[in-house]
Amino acid sequence: MSITYLEAIQAAQDRALAQNESVYIYGQDVGSFGGAFKATKNLAAKYPGRVIDAPISEDAMVGSAIGATAEGMRPVLEMQFADFSTVAINQICNQAATQFWRTGVPCPITVRLPSGGTEGGGPFHSQSMEAIYAQYPGLIVLTPATVEDAYSMLLEAIAIDDPVVFCEHKYLYYHLKADQLPSKNLPVGKARIARAGKHATVVTYSAMVHEALRAAEALEEEGWQIEIVDLRSVKPIDTDTVLASVARTGRLLCVSEAFPWGGVNAEVIARVTAEGFHLLDAPPKRLNAKDTPIPFHPDLWKTHRPASQSIAASLRELLRY
Amino acid sequence: MAEADIKDTNPESRDSASKYQTAFRYMLLARIFEERAASLYRAGKIMGGVFMGKGQEAFSVGLGLALDHHRGDVYGPLIRDQAGRLAFGEPLIDAARTYLGSVEGPMRARDGNVHRGNIAMGLIPMISHLGSHISVVSGRLIGKRFTGQTGAIGGVCIGDGGTSTGAFHEALNQAAVEKLPLIIAVADNQFAYSTPTSRQFACKDLVDKAIGYGIEGHSIDATDLSLCLDTFEQAATRARDGQGPQLIIGHLLRLCGHGEHDDACYISAEKKQQAFGGDCLDLARQQLIEQDWASLTDIEQWTAKIQEEVEQATSSAQREPGPDPFQESWQALSTQRLAEGHTRA
Ligand SMILES: Cc1ncc(C[n+]2csc(CCOP(=O)(O)OP(=O)(O)O)c2C)c(N)n1
Numbered sequence: 001m002s003i004t005y006l007e008a009i010q011a012a013q014d015r016a017l018a019q020n021e022s023v024y025i026y027g028q029d030v031g032s033f034g035g036a037f038k039a040t041k042n043l044a045a046k047y048p049g050r051v052i053d054a055p056i057s058e059d060a061m062v063g064s065a066i067g068a069t070a071e072g073m074r075p076v077l078e079m080q081f082a083d084f085s086t087v088a089i090n091q092i093c094n095q096a097a098t099q100f101w102r103t104g105v106p107c108p109i110t111v112r113l114p115s116g117g118t119e120g121g122g123p124f125h126s127q128s129m130e131a132i133y134a135q136y137p138g139l140i141v142l143t144p145a146t147v148e149d150a151y152s153m154l155l156e157a158i159a160i161d162d163p164v165v166f167c168e169h170k171y172l173y174y175h176l177k178a179d180q181l182p183s184k185n186l187p188v189g190k191a192r193i194a195r196a197g198k199h200a201t202v203v204t205y206s207a208m209v210h211e212a213l214r215a216a217e218a219l220e221e222e223g224w225q226i227e228i229v230d231l232r233s234v235k236p237i238d239t240d241t242v243l244a245s246v247a248r249t250g251r252l253l254c255v256s257e258a259f260p261w262g263g264v265n266a267e268v269i270a271r272v273t274a275e276g277f278h279l280l281d282a283p284p285k286r287l288n289a290k291d292t293p294i295p296f297h298p299d300l301w302k303t304h305r306p307a308s309q310s311i312a313a314s315l316r317e318l319l320r321y
Numbered sequence: 322m323a324e325a326d327i328k329d330t331n332p333e334s335r336d337s338a339s340k341y342q343t344a345f346r347y348m349l350l351a352r353i354f355e356e357r358a359a360s361l362y363r364a365g366k367i368m369g370g371v372f373m374g375k376g377q378e379a380f381s382v383g384l385g386l387a388l389d390h391h392r393g394d395v396y397g398p399l400i401r402d403q404a405g406r407l408a409f410g411e412p413l414i415d416a417a418r419t420y421l422g423s424v425e426g427p428m429r430a431r432d433g434n435v436h437r438g439n440i441a442m443g444l445i446p447m448i449s450h451l452g453s454h455i456s457v458v459s460g461r462l463i464g465k466r467f468t469g470q471t472g473a474i475g476g477v478c479i480g481d482g483g484t485s486t487g488a489f490h491e492a493l494n495q496a497a498v499e500k501l502p503l504i505i506a507v508a509d510n511q512f513a514y515s516t517p518t519s520r521q522f523a524c525k526d527l528v529d530k531a532i533g534y535g536i537e538g539h540s541i542d543a544t545d546l547s548l549c550l551d552t553f554e555q556a557a558t559r560a561r562d563g564q565g566p567q568l569i570i571g572h573l574l575r576l577c578g579h580g581e582h583d584d585a586c587y588i589s590a591e592k593k594q595q596a597f598g599g600d601c602l603d604l605a606r607q608q609l610i611e612q613d614w615a616s617l618t619d620i621e622q623w624t625a626k627i628q629e630e631v632e633q634a635t636s637s638a639q640r641e642p643g644p645d646p647f648q649e650s651w652q653a654l655s656t657q658r659l660a661e662g663h664t665r666a
Pocket residue numbers: 400401449450451479480481482483484486508510512513514575579
């Protein structure tokens with residue numbers, strides 16, 4: 001058997017609906033159509049009345065989900081593309097994220113964000129928004145890079161009593177396959193060593209984990225052993241695992257597909273320099289997408305985002321220091 | 322609050338007289354409390370702001386009384402709904418504590434003034450962003466539909482200015498699509514802060530929006546308490562009967578500044594002489610007396626009792642401790658193991 005990242009997301013929702021009566025799914029075209037990417041395929045028929053088409057109203061989708069939690073429900077929202085979650089940003093960041101702190105009543109919603117670039121996606125169907133949400137107190141932000149994580153972390157997200165922004169990467173939907181779904185996995189909040197090495201650490205997440213792995217293979221041929229930390233969760237960040245890796249390698253490169261200003265890379269570098277300055281043999285580096293909107297044409301897009309070649313080039317520079 | 326004798330012998334008019342009396346006393350309580358809050362604000366005892374519902378009490382109380390939290394009804398008030406909150410069942414002390422920053426209040430001094438609520442009782446703790454609470458109330462109704470709690474309805478309040486938000490539009494459309502038992506009370510008080518309605522919308526009456534959403538709409542003189550009570554009662558019945566969202570536009574005039582920091586110099590004195598410019602509390606007082614539903618002495622007695630009640634609430638909230646930054650958990654997640662600030666300074 002082989003299962004894709006996208007199928008794992010469908011399977012996790014299937015399992016959550018089966019296990020817990022209070023779970024329902026709400027989003028545009030998620031019902032009998034099965035969602036723009038088919039992440040809710042067959043679920044409307046299997047769970048009548050619990051997989052509901054929403055109007056194109058991201059604000060009202062999230063607002064109503066927040067209200068439903070007070071009645072004991074655990075809504076899972078699908079944004080058709082992560083980019084459109086900007087319309088719901090007020091409900092996510094100001095309403096959902098503040099509720100527990102203001103009132104002591106938890107707000108267990110899961111907002112699924114089909115994130116990141118694909119060929120031809122263009123400026124408004126390609127964004128990586130994790131840093132925007134991670135900036136707000138009261139949210140958990142997850143960025144699974146593997147089929148196993150897509151499955152287990154989505155199930156865990158739905159079970160968590162706080163609002164979770166679940167950034168699933170569209171590029172991985174069909175590209176990534178696993179033999180089977182996991183029965184056990186690392187919990188949310190723990191990073192994973194995706195590849196062990198001793199000369200430099202790459203801290204990354206989501207689709208960039210795979211680009212970094214390819215870069216590490218290229219560097220292995222040149223005699224370098226690169227360690228790759230897959231953050232899995234960008235809020236919270238597992239700083240301990242990152243620091244432990246930097247302690248082993250002395251060199252840090254952070255890679256993210258998001259825009260360069262601020263963000264996860266900046267956060268990781270700030271933490272490592274503040275808490276592990278003495279571990280560093282070279283100034284930490286970061287590699288992001290370029291500081292322009294995301295281009296439509298595949299030839300431009302491939303250069304806009306970090307990829308194995310640019311990661312490898314950054315690593316060579318880092319190792320030369 | 323003690324009832325005054327109602328002399329009417331006809332049971333139907335006796336019922337409406339007693340409801341009118343109850344409503345009037347919530348209005349009076351709201352007015353007197355807010356005046357007290359305003360003077361505490363001017364004395365520097367209240368931080369942030371004080372927002373009054375002066376002139377809006379009849380419309381506000383109408384919705385508050387039409388809802389019954391014991392039946393599972395949900396209420397989403399906004400900044401000028403002290404009267405509605407009291408009628409819905411929010412204890413006065415919650416308002417006093419929140420305004421005065423007591424840790425004993427429902428928001429534990431983390432949030433202030435009108436940003437308070439009680440999720441368990443169905444009272445939505447508003448955030449500032451206008452329009453965003455409507456879909457939250459809708460969500461509670463959707464949740465009740467899932468969990469089989471039948472018969473409950475929701476009511477939300479918003480101002481004329483708030484109807485211009487995308488959140489308002491999304492929420493009304495969503496409520497219409499889902500045929501939710503939701504009453505949307507729009508207090509058209511002619512101003513949004515300083516902006517007159519001519520700069521806010523271009524339709525003749527906001528009730529025209531009901532047609533576009535495919536829901537029922539009613540437009541009333543919100544200075545008339547009887548009309549407010551009847552309209553909301555009927556809207557509640559229709560919502561409970563499955564007739565979907567009910568949009569009620571109340572026409573009135575804001576008789577105060579936007580907040581106590583604002584002298585409302587942009588509202589001309591003539592406005593008060595024009596249609597909907599009257600004070601609903603004065604009009605209701607007149608009505609009580611004209612209908613022989615209460616005497617001047619009754620009203621004086623109620624006023625004295627209410628003043629005492631307000632004094633008690635504000636002075637006890639003032640005696641209570643404020644927040645201690647060293648006792649604060651400083652964490653925003655309920656899942657402690659995932660809270661960053663908690664594990665790392
Ligand atoms: C989305 C949003 N924008 C701006 C504000 C700032 N603001 C607070 S109250 C207010 C005026 C509201 O007017 P209206 O809705 O007519 O209600 P009223 O104050 O007249 O009761 C404004 C602009 C806000 N709270 N929310």
